[in-house]
Amino acid sequence: MTRIVVVTSGKGGVGKTTTSAALATGLALRGFRTAVIDFDVGLRNLDLIMGCERRVVYDLVNVINGDANIRQALIKDKRVDNLFILPASQTRDKDALTQEGVEKVLNALRDDMAMDFIICDSPAGIEKGALMAAYFADEAVVVTNPEVSSVRDSDRMLGILASKTRIAEQGGGDIPARLLLTRYSPERVMRGEMLSVEDVQDILAVELLGVIPESQAVLSASNAGSPVILDTDSDAGQAYLDAVARFLGEDLPHRFLTTGKKGLLGRLFGGQ
Amino acid sequence: MSIFSYLLPKKQRTASVAKERLQIIVARERSMRGGPDYLPQLQEELLAVVRKYVPVSPESVNVQVDRDSGCEILELNITLQDHQDA
Numbered sequence A: 001m002t003r004i005v006v007v008t009s010g011k012g013g014v015g016k017t018t019t020s021a022a023l024a025t026g027l028a029l030r031g032f033r034t035a036v037i038d039f040d041v042g043l044r045n046l047d048l049i050m051g052c053e054r055r056v057v058y059d060l061v062n063v064i065n066g067d068a069n070i071r072q073a074l075i076k077d078k079r080v081d082n083l084f085i086l087p088a089s090q091t092r093d094k095d096a097l098t099q100e101g102v103e104k105v106l107n108a109l110r111d112d113m114a115m116d117f118i119i120c121d122s123p124a125g126i127e128k129g130a131l132m133a134a135y136f137a138d139e140a141v142v143v144t145n146p147e148v149s150s151v152r153d154s155d156r157m158l159g160i161l162a163s164k165t166r167i168a169e170q171g172g173g174d175i176p177a178r179l180l181l182t183r184y185s186p187e188r189v190m191r192g193e194m195l196s197v198e199d200v201q202d203i204l205a206v207e208l209l210g211v212i213p214e215s216q217a218v219l220s221a222s223n224a225g226s227p228v229i230l231d232t233d234s235d236a237g238q239a240y241l242d243a244v245a246r247f248l249g250e251d252l253p254h255r256f257l258t259t260g261k262k263g264l265l266g267r268l269f270g271g272q
Numbered sequence B: 001m002s003i004f005s006y007l008l009p010k011k012q013r014t015a016s017v018a019k020e021r022l023q024i025i026v027a028r029e030r031s032m033r034g035g036p037d038y039l040p041q042l043q044e045e046l047l048a049v050v051r052k053y054v055p056v057s058p059e060s061v062n063v064q065v066d067r068d069s070g071c072e073i074l075e076l077n078i079t080l081q082d083h084q085d086a
Helices: A016-029 A046-050 A060-065 A099-111 A128-135 A148-163 A186-190 A197-204 A216-224 A235-247 A264-269 B003-007 B014-032 B039-053
Strands: A003-008 A034-038 A083-086 A117-121 A139-144 A177-184 A207-213 B061-068 B071-078
Touching: A003 A016, A003 A128, A003 A148, A016 A034, A016 A046, A016 A083, A016 A117, A016 A139, A016 A177, A016 A216, A016 A235, A034 A046, A046 A083, A046 A216, A060 A099, A099 A117, A099 A128, A117 A128, A128 A148, A139 A148, A139 A197, A148 A177, A148 A197, A148 B014, A177 A197, A197 A207, A197 B014, A207 A235, A216 A235, B014 B061, B039 B061
Parallel strands: A003 A117, A003 A139, A034 A083, A034 A117, A139 A177, A177 A207
Antiparallel strands: B061 B071
16 A cells, blocks of 8 residues: 655744655665655755756656656656655746546556655645645655744644545545654753744644654755765764664664763863 | 852743643633634624714624533623723
8 A cells, every 4th residue: 555645844844855755765765665855946045955856857847737647757766765855946936736637647656656645745845845845745744843934834734634635535544644853952852942842842742753863964065966864974964864663564673862961070161 | 050050040931831820721722722703793793882972992892602511601791991980
Protein backbone atom coordinates (compact mmCIF):
# COMPACT_ATOMS: atom_id res chain seq x y z
CA MET A 1 0.00 0.00 0.00
CA THR A 2 1.25 3.45 -0.90
CA ARG A 3 1.55 5.98 1.91
CA ILE A 4 1.24 9.64 0.95
CA VAL A 5 2.99 11.96 3.39
CA VAL A 6 2.83 15.74 3.40
CA VAL A 7 5.75 17.68 4.87
CA THR A 8 4.32 21.01 5.91
CA SER A 9 4.71 23.90 8.38
CA GLY A 10 2.82 27.04 7.47
CA LYS A 11 5.88 29.21 8.02
CA GLY A 12 8.63 29.40 5.44
CA GLY A 13 12.30 28.68 5.97
CA VAL A 14 11.89 26.19 8.80
CA GLY A 15 13.25 23.18 6.91
CA LYS A 16 10.43 21.59 4.93
CA THR A 17 12.49 20.95 1.83
CA THR A 18 15.53 19.81 3.82
CA THR A 19 13.22 17.44 5.70
CA SER A 20 11.42 16.20 2.59
CA ALA A 21 14.76 15.43 0.96
CA ALA A 22 16.08 13.69 4.07
CA LEU A 23 12.90 11.70 4.74
CA ALA A 24 12.58 10.54 1.14
CA THR A 25 16.25 9.60 0.95
CA GLY A 26 16.08 7.80 4.28
CA LEU A 27 13.06 5.75 3.21
CA ALA A 28 14.74 4.85 -0.08
CA LEU A 29 17.88 3.80 1.82
CA ARG A 30 15.64 1.37 3.71
CA GLY A 31 14.62 -0.14 0.38
CA PHE A 32 11.24 1.52 -0.09
CA ARG A 33 10.37 2.90 -3.51
CA THR A 34 9.96 6.57 -2.73
CA ALA A 35 9.00 9.62 -4.77
CA VAL A 36 9.38 13.15 -3.47
CA ILE A 37 7.29 15.87 -5.12
CA ASP A 38 8.00 19.60 -4.96
CA PHE A 39 4.65 21.43 -4.69
CA ASP A 40 6.20 24.88 -4.57
CA VAL A 41 5.11 25.90 -8.05
CA GLY A 42 6.98 29.03 -9.11
CA LEU A 43 9.72 28.65 -6.51
CA ARG A 44 11.23 25.27 -7.19
CA ASN A 45 14.04 24.31 -4.83
CA LEU A 46 13.85 20.63 -4.01
CA ASP A 47 15.87 19.93 -7.18
CA LEU A 48 18.76 22.00 -5.78
CA ILE A 49 18.64 20.33 -2.37
CA MET A 50 18.60 16.92 -4.05
CA GLY A 51 21.38 17.97 -6.44
CA CYS A 52 19.48 17.18 -9.63
CA GLU A 53 18.75 20.71 -10.87
CA ARG A 54 20.57 20.17 -14.16
CA ARG A 55 18.62 17.03 -14.96
CA VAL A 56 15.17 18.63 -14.85
CA VAL A 57 13.38 18.23 -18.17
CA TYR A 58 9.72 17.94 -17.26
CA ASP A 59 7.94 18.91 -14.05
CA LEU A 60 4.79 18.42 -11.99
CA VAL A 61 2.67 20.80 -14.07
CA ASN A 62 3.84 19.17 -17.33
CA VAL A 63 2.51 15.86 -16.03
CA ILE A 64 -0.75 17.44 -14.87
CA ASN A 65 -1.23 19.06 -18.28
CA GLY A 66 -0.36 15.87 -20.14
CA ASP A 67 2.77 17.33 -21.80
CA ALA A 68 4.78 14.49 -20.33
CA ASN A 69 4.03 11.22 -18.62
CA ILE A 70 5.18 10.39 -15.13
CA ARG A 71 8.07 8.21 -16.32
CA GLN A 72 9.49 11.04 -18.39
CA ALA A 73 9.19 13.57 -15.59
CA LEU A 74 10.55 11.54 -12.67
CA ILE A 75 14.25 12.03 -12.03
CA LYS A 76 15.95 8.93 -10.68
CA ASP A 77 18.46 9.71 -7.96
CA LYS A 78 22.04 8.78 -8.83
CA ARG A 79 23.17 7.99 -5.28
CA VAL A 80 20.29 6.03 -3.82
CA ASP A 81 18.26 3.27 -5.47
CA ASN A 82 14.47 3.50 -5.30
CA LEU A 83 14.51 7.29 -4.97
CA PHE A 84 12.73 9.55 -7.47
CA ILE A 85 12.23 13.29 -7.63
CA LEU A 86 9.38 15.16 -9.31
CA PRO A 87 10.32 18.84 -9.52
CA ALA A 88 7.94 21.80 -9.37
CA SER A 89 7.47 24.05 -12.36
CA GLN A 90 8.76 27.56 -12.54
CA THR A 91 5.49 28.79 -14.04
CA ARG A 92 3.85 31.75 -12.34
CA ASP A 93 0.39 30.46 -13.13
CA LYS A 94 -1.16 29.91 -9.74
CA ASP A 95 -3.99 27.81 -11.12
CA ALA A 96 -1.63 25.28 -12.63
CA LEU A 97 -2.23 22.90 -9.72
CA THR A 98 -5.69 21.40 -9.85
CA GLN A 99 -7.12 18.82 -7.51
CA GLU A 100 -7.87 16.45 -10.40
CA GLY A 101 -4.40 16.97 -11.80
CA VAL A 102 -2.66 16.26 -8.50
CA GLU A 103 -4.81 13.18 -8.00
CA LYS A 104 -3.85 11.94 -11.46
CA VAL A 105 -0.13 12.33 -10.67
CA LEU A 106 -0.46 10.58 -7.31
CA ASN A 107 -2.44 7.73 -8.86
CA ALA A 108 0.22 7.31 -11.55
CA LEU A 109 2.96 7.18 -8.91
CA ARG A 110 1.01 4.58 -6.97
CA ASP A 111 -0.32 2.40 -9.81
CA ASP A 112 2.21 2.76 -12.63
CA MET A 113 5.37 3.36 -10.63
CA ALA A 114 4.50 1.17 -7.63
CA MET A 115 5.77 3.65 -5.05
CA ASP A 116 5.72 2.67 -1.39
CA PHE A 117 5.97 6.28 -0.23
CA ILE A 118 5.09 9.59 -1.83
CA ILE A 119 6.52 12.58 0.03
CA CYS A 120 4.79 15.88 -0.77
CA ASP A 121 7.04 18.86 -0.07
CA SER A 122 4.58 21.65 0.69
CA PRO A 123 5.23 25.31 -0.06
CA ALA A 124 5.02 27.79 2.81
CA GLY A 125 1.75 29.52 3.52
CA ILE A 126 -1.81 28.24 3.40
CA GLU A 127 -2.54 28.99 -0.24
CA LYS A 128 -3.44 26.58 -2.99
CA GLY A 129 -0.03 24.89 -3.32
CA ALA A 130 0.04 24.05 0.38
CA LEU A 131 -3.57 22.86 0.35
CA MET A 132 -2.94 20.67 -2.71
CA ALA A 133 0.17 19.15 -1.13
CA ALA A 134 -1.89 18.20 1.93
CA TYR A 135 -5.21 17.23 0.36
CA PHE A 136 -4.48 13.62 -0.59
CA ALA A 137 -2.12 12.89 2.31
CA ASP A 138 -2.54 9.88 4.58
CA GLU A 139 -0.32 11.45 7.22
CA ALA A 140 1.62 14.63 7.92
CA VAL A 141 5.00 15.67 9.22
CA VAL A 142 4.81 19.18 10.63
CA VAL A 143 8.20 20.89 10.63
CA THR A 144 8.58 23.49 13.36
CA ASN A 145 11.38 25.68 14.73
CA PRO A 146 11.44 26.41 18.47
CA GLU A 147 10.39 29.99 17.81
CA VAL A 148 7.05 31.73 18.39
CA SER A 149 5.94 32.46 14.84
CA SER A 150 6.81 28.98 13.63
CA VAL A 151 4.93 27.29 16.49
CA ARG A 152 1.87 29.43 15.95
CA ASP A 153 1.85 28.74 12.21
CA SER A 154 2.26 25.02 12.86
CA ASP A 155 -0.79 25.08 15.09
CA ARG A 156 -2.70 26.83 12.36
CA MET A 157 -1.53 24.22 9.87
CA LEU A 158 -2.62 21.41 12.20
CA GLY A 159 -6.08 22.99 12.24
CA ILE A 160 -6.13 23.05 8.45
CA LEU A 161 -4.97 19.43 8.26
CA ALA A 162 -7.84 18.46 10.52
CA SER A 163 -10.45 19.71 8.05
CA LYS A 164 -8.96 20.21 4.59
CA THR A 165 -7.76 16.76 3.57
CA ARG A 166 -9.68 14.29 1.48
CA ILE A 167 -9.77 11.88 4.40
CA ALA A 168 -11.23 14.59 6.67
CA GLU A 169 -13.78 15.62 4.05
CA GLN A 170 -14.92 12.02 3.73
CA GLY A 171 -15.49 11.88 7.47
CA GLY A 172 -12.27 10.05 8.27
CA GLY A 173 -11.24 12.68 10.82
CA ASP A 174 -7.76 14.07 11.34
CA ILE A 175 -4.91 12.45 9.51
CA PRO A 176 -2.08 11.44 11.85
CA ALA A 177 0.34 14.34 12.19
CA ARG A 178 3.74 14.22 13.82
CA LEU A 179 6.08 16.98 14.86
CA LEU A 180 9.64 17.38 13.65
CA LEU A 181 11.42 20.08 15.60
CA THR A 182 14.35 21.50 13.63
CA ARG A 183 17.17 23.96 14.31
CA TYR A 184 17.16 22.93 17.97
CA SER A 185 19.92 24.30 20.13
CA PRO A 186 20.20 22.49 23.51
CA GLU A 187 22.64 25.13 24.79
CA ARG A 188 20.16 27.92 24.20
CA VAL A 189 17.34 25.85 25.71
CA MET A 190 19.44 25.29 28.84
CA ARG A 191 20.06 29.01 29.11
CA GLY A 192 16.33 29.66 28.90
CA GLU A 193 16.67 31.43 25.58
CA MET A 194 14.83 28.93 23.42
CA LEU A 195 11.57 27.00 23.72
CA SER A 196 12.32 23.44 24.76
CA VAL A 197 10.98 20.39 22.97
CA GLU A 198 8.62 19.88 25.95
CA ASP A 199 7.35 23.45 25.64
CA VAL A 200 6.57 23.00 21.95
CA GLN A 201 4.90 19.65 22.57
CA ASP A 202 2.81 21.15 25.39
CA ILE A 203 1.51 23.78 23.01
CA LEU A 204 0.99 21.73 19.86
CA ALA A 205 0.00 18.45 21.54
CA VAL A 206 1.15 16.16 18.73
CA GLU A 207 3.41 13.14 18.74
CA LEU A 208 7.12 13.90 18.35
CA LEU A 209 8.80 12.34 15.34
CA GLY A 210 12.21 13.80 15.98
CA VAL A 211 14.42 16.69 16.96
CA ILE A 212 17.04 17.91 14.50
CA PRO A 213 19.79 19.93 16.14
CA GLU A 214 20.95 23.24 14.66
CA SER A 215 23.87 22.06 12.58
CA GLN A 216 26.41 23.36 10.13
CA ALA A 217 25.97 20.11 8.24
CA VAL A 218 22.59 21.27 6.90
CA LEU A 219 24.06 24.24 4.99
CA SER A 220 27.02 22.17 3.81
CA ALA A 221 24.61 19.55 2.51
CA SER A 222 22.50 22.05 0.61
CA ASN A 223 25.66 23.69 -0.77
CA ALA A 224 26.66 20.31 -2.15
CA GLY A 225 23.19 19.25 -3.28
CA SER A 226 23.31 16.12 -1.18
CA PRO A 227 20.54 15.41 1.38
CA VAL A 228 21.95 15.86 4.88
CA ILE A 229 20.82 12.38 5.88
CA LEU A 230 23.63 11.02 3.65
CA ASP A 231 26.13 12.81 5.91
CA THR A 232 25.98 10.05 8.48
CA ASP A 233 28.82 11.50 10.56
CA SER A 234 26.88 14.68 11.26
CA ASP A 235 24.49 15.20 14.15
CA ALA A 236 21.71 16.39 11.83
CA GLY A 237 22.23 13.40 9.54
CA GLN A 238 21.99 11.00 12.46
CA ALA A 239 18.94 12.77 13.85
CA TYR A 240 17.21 12.40 10.48
CA LEU A 241 18.16 8.71 10.33
CA ASP A 242 16.54 8.29 13.77
CA ALA A 243 13.45 10.16 12.61
CA VAL A 244 13.12 7.88 9.59
CA ALA A 245 13.39 4.83 11.86
CA ARG A 246 10.63 6.24 14.09
CA PHE A 247 8.60 7.05 11.01
CA LEU A 248 8.75 3.36 10.16
CA GLY A 249 7.52 2.45 13.62
CA GLU A 250 10.78 1.80 15.46
CA ASP A 251 10.97 2.96 19.05
CA LEU A 252 14.16 5.00 19.45
CA PRO A 253 15.08 7.38 22.25
CA HIS A 254 15.47 11.03 21.20
CA ARG A 255 19.06 12.22 20.95
CA PHE A 256 20.76 15.63 20.76
CA LEU A 257 18.43 17.11 23.38
CA THR A 258 21.09 17.99 25.93
CA THR A 259 24.52 19.51 25.92
CA GLY A 260 27.46 17.39 26.90
CA LYS A 261 28.10 17.30 30.64
CA LYS A 262 30.68 19.84 31.67
CA GLY A 263 33.40 19.47 34.24
CA LEU A 264 33.67 21.81 37.21
CA LEU A 265 36.14 24.12 35.49
CA GLY A 266 34.00 24.19 32.39
CA ARG A 267 31.01 25.18 34.44
CA LEU A 268 32.90 27.89 36.29
CA PHE A 269 34.57 29.48 33.33
CA GLY A 270 32.95 27.73 30.42
CA GLY A 271 30.64 30.15 28.61
CA GLN A 272 29.15 27.89 25.91
CA MET B 1 26.97 30.01 32.18
CA SER B 2 30.15 31.01 33.92
CA ILE B 3 30.48 32.06 37.54
CA PHE B 4 30.29 35.68 36.47
CA SER B 5 26.80 35.36 35.10
CA TYR B 6 25.53 34.52 38.61
CA LEU B 7 26.75 37.90 39.78
CA LEU B 8 24.79 39.77 37.17
CA PRO B 9 21.11 40.55 37.68
CA LYS B 10 19.00 37.79 36.17
CA LYS B 11 17.30 38.68 32.96
CA GLN B 12 13.88 37.19 32.52
CA ARG B 13 14.09 33.87 30.73
CA THR B 14 12.77 34.70 27.29
CA ALA B 15 11.77 31.11 26.55
CA SER B 16 9.17 31.12 29.33
CA VAL B 17 7.80 34.41 28.04
CA ALA B 18 7.53 32.85 24.59
CA LYS B 19 5.71 29.82 25.95
CA GLU B 20 3.22 31.89 27.88
CA ARG B 21 2.45 34.14 24.92
CA LEU B 22 2.05 31.15 22.63
CA GLN B 23 -0.29 29.34 25.00
CA ILE B 24 -2.57 32.35 25.10
CA ILE B 25 -2.64 33.13 21.39
CA VAL B 26 -2.92 29.49 20.32
CA ALA B 27 -5.83 28.90 22.71
CA ARG B 28 -7.57 31.97 21.33
CA GLU B 29 -7.03 30.99 17.73
CA ARG B 30 -8.22 27.45 18.37
CA SER B 31 -11.42 28.74 19.88
CA MET B 32 -12.11 30.74 16.71
CA ARG B 33 -11.33 27.76 14.50
CA GLY B 34 -14.27 25.98 12.97
CA GLY B 35 -16.51 28.86 14.01
CA PRO B 36 -19.34 29.84 11.69
CA ASP B 37 -18.34 31.62 8.47
CA TYR B 38 -20.77 34.46 9.03
CA LEU B 39 -18.85 35.88 11.99
CA PRO B 40 -16.77 38.47 10.09
CA GLN B 41 -19.82 39.78 8.26
CA LEU B 42 -21.88 39.79 11.43
CA GLN B 43 -19.13 41.78 13.09
CA GLU B 44 -19.12 44.29 10.26
CA GLU B 45 -22.88 44.78 10.21
CA LEU B 46 -23.13 45.08 13.98
CA LEU B 47 -20.39 47.64 13.83
CA ALA B 48 -22.31 49.63 11.22
CA VAL B 49 -25.38 49.73 13.47
CA VAL B 50 -23.42 50.75 16.54
CA ARG B 51 -21.59 53.41 14.53
CA LYS B 52 -24.88 55.14 13.79
CA TYR B 53 -25.00 56.08 17.45
CA VAL B 54 -21.46 56.06 18.83
CA PRO B 55 -18.08 56.38 17.17
CA VAL B 56 -16.22 53.06 17.47
CA SER B 57 -13.20 51.71 15.67
CA PRO B 58 -13.20 48.27 14.02
CA GLU B 59 -10.56 47.02 16.46
CA SER B 60 -12.76 47.72 19.43
CA VAL B 61 -15.30 45.08 18.44
CA ASN B 62 -14.80 41.45 19.34
CA VAL B 63 -17.24 38.74 18.32
CA GLN B 64 -16.71 35.26 19.67
CA VAL B 65 -18.58 32.01 19.75
CA ASP B 66 -17.99 29.73 22.71
CA ARG B 67 -19.18 26.19 22.83
CA ASP B 68 -20.01 24.93 26.27
CA SER B 69 -21.49 21.51 26.90
CA GLY B 70 -24.06 21.53 24.16
CA CYS B 71 -24.94 25.21 24.20
CA GLU B 72 -23.33 27.93 22.11
CA ILE B 73 -22.75 31.41 23.40
CA LEU B 74 -22.37 34.30 21.00
CA GLU B 75 -20.39 36.96 22.78
CA LEU B 76 -20.10 40.51 21.52
CA ASN B 77 -17.72 42.97 23.07
CA ILE B 78 -17.55 46.59 22.04
CA THR B 79 -15.13 48.87 23.76
CA LEU B 80 -16.40 52.43 23.66
CA GLN B 81 -13.96 55.28 23.40
CA ASP B 82 -13.76 57.80 26.20
CA HIS B 83 -17.07 59.46 25.62
CA GLN B 84 -17.64 63.14 25.39
CA ASP B 85 -20.98 64.41 26.41
CA ALA B 86 -22.92 65.62 23.43
